[in-house]
Amino acid sequence: MNEPSPRFGFVLLLAMTVALGPLALDTYLPAFPAMADALAVDSHALSLSISIYVFVLSLGQLIGGPLSDRLGRGPVLMAGLAIFSLASLAIWQTEDFRLLLLLRAAQAFGGGWAAVCVPALVRDRVHGREAAKLFSLIGLIVVAAPAFAPSIGSLLLELGGWTSIFLFLGLYGAILLVAQRLTLFRGPRVSPPASGVSALRRYAAVLSTRPALRFIGLQAMAFSVMLLFITHSSFIYQQHFGVGPELFAILFGANIVVMTVMMLANRIALNRFSPHRLLRFAITLQASGIAALLLVLWLAPTLWLFVPSMMITVGAMGAISPNNQASCMEYFEENGGTAAALMGALQFSVAGGVSALSAMLPETVEAIVLGMAICSAVCLLLVWAPFRDTALESQQL
Numbered sequence: 001m002n003e004p005s006p007r008f009g010f011v012l013l014l015a016m017t018v019a020l021g022p023l024a025l026d027t028y029l030p031a032f033p034a035m036a037d038a039l040a041v042d043s044h045a046l047s048l049s050i051s052i053y054v055f056v057l058s059l060g061q062l063i064g065g066p067l068s069d070r071l072g073r074g075p076v077l078m079a080g081l082a083i084f085s086l087a088s089l090a091i092w093q094t095e096d097f098r099l100l101l102l103l104r105a106a107q108a109f110g111g112g113w114a115a116v117c118v119p120a121l122v123r124d125r126v127h128g129r130e131a132a133k134l135f136s137l138i139g140l141i142v143v144a145a146p147a148f149a150p151s152i153g154s155l156l157l158e159l160g161g162w163t164s165i166f167l168f169l170g171l172y173g174a175i176l177l178v179a180q181r182l183t184l185f186r187g188p189r190v191s192p193p194a195s196g197v198s199a200l201r202r203y204a205a206v207l208s209t210r211p212a213l214r215f216i217g218l219q220a221m222a223f224s225v226m227l228l229f230i231t232h233s234s235f236i237y238q239q240h241f242g243v244g245p246e247l248f249a250i251l252f253g254a255n256i257v258v259m260t261v262m263m264l265a266n267r268i269a270l271n272r273f274s275p276h277r278l279l280r281f282a283i284t285l286q287a288s289g290i291a292a293l294l295l296v297l298w299l300a301p302t303l304w305l306f307v308p309s310m311m312i313t314v315g316a317m318g319a320i321s322p323n324n325q326a327s328c329m330e331y332f333e334e335n336g337g338t339a340a341a342l343m344g345a346l347q348f349s350v351a352g353g354v355s356a357l358s359a360m361l362p363e364t365v366e367a368i369v370l371g372m373a374i375c376s377a378v379c380l381l382l383v384w385a386p387f388r389d390t391a392l393e394s395q396q397l
Helices: 008-018 020-026 029-039 048-071 073-092 097-125 128-142 144-160 163-184 199-207 210-240 245-269 275-299 303-315 317-329 336-360 365-384 390-395
Strands: none
Touching (some): 008 020, 008 097, 008 128, 008 163, 020 048, 020 073, 020 144, 029 210, 029 245, 048 073, 048 097, 048 210, 073 097, 097 128, 097 317, 128 275, 128 317, 144 163, 144 245, 199 336, 210 303, 210 317, 210 336, 210 365, 245 303, 245 317, 275 303, 275 365, 303 317, 336 365
């Protein structure tokens, strides 16, 4: 039996928690040249800080998910926020590249603990189409983070140098920790601790739910498409097309505008269509955007034709993520935290691996987009292959 619709404050706090990831990944992108100079490395080496963050974020989720099923969402979420904040403040005080990479790993570990609790908290309260709508609503708030993150980073870079960006991240995490403690977890736990089932048995139960595995894999490959763009966005726009930091922030944010529109449209469409049907449409739309990117690069490689195609490609994630998460989490009335951990860990580990491997590609925009196309092709196979499952059929009702 579903609980009443969650209040906006609950949704806002969850959205701010999920926003840790985009903020930690996107806020410091405009500072790459300044950081590379200060740390005596090149921008290509500095991109390793993104890959490390993504990899360790997945590890943090793998550990935090089963812990949240056993201990409750609150203790794990708040511990993660504390680790994230302390690591961010430590980066604020360092100018050593190797130490920065270690601290980014610690920052990601805490961020993973915090992020993995969000899908489980949603699944604790609502199901099916209502869950997809709630994921969309959280996403609408979350997209403000990557939309404004480069602009915030540019402003902080100008006012206090690149280290001030990590001071901002540390304070953000600390404020969110206090807000969670005083509001969301002030009373009884949202998710009571379960019996002492081991993490391995929880993961075995999730992995034995074969129909859900398709969605877990799809989330990883769709996110890989977006992370390839994020990782190389500075090279694509600032180096290849030669735009400045201010215009880069605008072009980066343009993708988020489309993502927001997709999330709004998705919430409306869920009144008529199932999450799985909308997921098929969104994956196909993303593939169409990548096809357009390839045509632009081969036939008319200009910035103002490239940007709209990239907006479609990245913006489609606004409908992919909420529908895919809702479709997957529908299978896990129990072990929701463990399922969210597996989905998040595979998403970030696979995408992180793809991002790291992309450093071996020729340093051209064509090579980057071809990498995105391969990931998109896998998504098309996963979402359009014949799928017989009564849980999905029930979504149509």
